[in-house]
Amino acid sequence: PSAPVLLSSTFGRDWVTYGVAVRGNVAYLAKGKTVQIVDVSNPRKPATLGRYDEAFNALDIVVAGDHAYVADGPLGLLILDVSDPGNPRWAGSFDTEGFARNILLKENLAIIGDAQGGLLMLDVSVPGRPEPVGRFDTGGAAAGLTVVGNHLYVTAEEDGLIVIDISDPARPRRIGSCDTPGAARGVQVQGNLAYVADDHAGLQVVDVSSTAPLRFLPPFRSASGAVHLFLEGAAGQRATIQRTADFNAWETWRQVVLPQGPLEIIDPAETSARRFYRAVGH
Template sequence: MSAQVPSSYAVPYPARRAAKVAEEAKNVRVVGRWPYGPAFAVVVQGRYAYLGSGGAVLVLDISDPSSPRKVGECVTPGIVEGLFVSGDYLYVADYKAGLRIIDISDPSFPMEVGAYDTPGYAKGVHVSGSYAYVADWDEGLRVIDISDPSSPMELGAYDTPGLAKAVHVSGSYAYVADGEAGLRVIDISDPYSPREVGAYDTPGYARGVHVSGSYAYVADEEAGLIILEFLAPGPHIHVSATSHNFGSVSVGSYSEWSFSIRNLGSANLTVSSVSSDNPAFEVVSPEFPQDISPEGSLEVKLRFSPTEAKSYAGTITIESNDPDQPSVSVSLSGEGVAPVSVSLPDTLANPEDTFVDNAKVMLGKLYPNPFNSMVVIPFSVSHPGEVEVAIYNLKGQVMWEYDGWFAPGWHRLVWDGRDMSGRKVGSGIYLVMVAAEDRKFAEKVAMVR
């Protein structure tokens, strides 16, 4: 057998593309290459690399990495998508042709000894003990008994919600990269009845997975590499935010903010208490203790009520029965500012033109108008309550908004010409709206950069 004659379907790697790859290299160099493709899968054992090349498996001697030599070949009826080597056998995920088992005891003469035509399209395979686990595209995970390599047979299956692309087995679990359905964790302790015990819907499209220790590494297409940690059975807490800044709040008024507590575990999460170490930061709702079922969530509302014009900092502590994180903290901050008295003649529009009798809120004249760096928004509140202030562009899009509780009297907010993401808005006309209950007042302001 000639070691340098490629299979009839193999295509040499374009020299121009090879040169481009060399130009892009960083801290890596090419020491050898088998320049014929396509190459869809590879696995290495000892001095041999087994290369899935279209409709065949090539056996390459890589004892000299600078000059790999083809020493054997086995043609398969499908397209080689995945490979796994165990002992004297190579297990092939052969797309439409299912699982193929190749005897590689003599690498120069690899020979198929058994096969099982799975119902889907075999994309990946992993062998553990006497079983081969096949990622079978739209037919999910298939469990194949390979104790007799010449006569493999299916024992069980689990139809994953996505398209099974790859599988990795660790212990009693099979981890399936399931396309748009992310990572699925399948309990295979009973090969006749595999069942899903965990999942994570990755942001991209899960195409590959490798498990090491308590972590799964998912190749998630456009989302890159996703690293996931496995959680032991029981309750597991997840808090939506670890910090929050309430910003500037007038003394005598307040601002509220909510965060969520989720249970990522398999047992009820009991949140025994949520407490604050600073009275300026108050837990409004709900009352505790609270139980959260698996995959459930709970919203917690906090209130910042400054009593002095100064900076505030505090910590919310969440106590639960999570065995790994029995105590979780959320850092809080805010600035208390003194209420501003606004001269009525200088700031108010004509009351007959702007306001109605018994209005809860009144909007004063914006100043300066036009403005360059910041504009003052004065408003009056007739009795305690919630007030919402929002800035809109002429397309009706919200540029900036603020809501909080205000005591009776005149108040003042300052807009610095930035949107909610902190980016400067462009020159133009904007609409300032102040609302409370069923009353809304608006005035135009011009931004000039």
């Protein structure tokens, strides 16, 4: 590992390669208007097996069974039948109504990250008829995706790292986040650590062992009448504190980033009479 050596490379008229998937001795390349399939059984002499030249802007690709799933930019999801690597054929598609930037698979669930902000989850159990299951608004662009169990880790550029529970794909829910100093572009998770490619800020290593939901500890009212609130959650998680006097109209009151340990928030006496509070994670 300390001395990697380049063995070979493959180029073509469409030399820009954005994404790659490898299964066995075959590599699948997302190359803009082309999906190229390459035999890499001899790593010193990769050989093209087949091409699909009708993609629009293939940016990312994953392969499962006899199908390749492609994030195809403004055209959304492209599904190819690659049972014959020498003759890849169109098998299905789905217009995501955004800009499909990346994709991953979790069993029969395709999760597509959108460059304009958000996730789309599709049931691809029948590849020719993908069906929408759920959506999630990430705020910033969904630049990178990785999944561990039922936790989806999303890098959302200026919005940092977001952790989403997808145990029910129809109702994905945010369970944690960490605002990184740069623009979070990509993520990989190993054990309790997330490794985030953070643009100009380099590599950020985030402890994701705690994805506990936000919760208030018991508050108290000081002699001055001010209410002292204590909010607990994962360090680095962002939250909006809302308050109400009647449980009908909730006012957005504070935007906070949680430190290690509980965060104290003080509502002064002149504004805290008959107030109720809740925290919403970002």
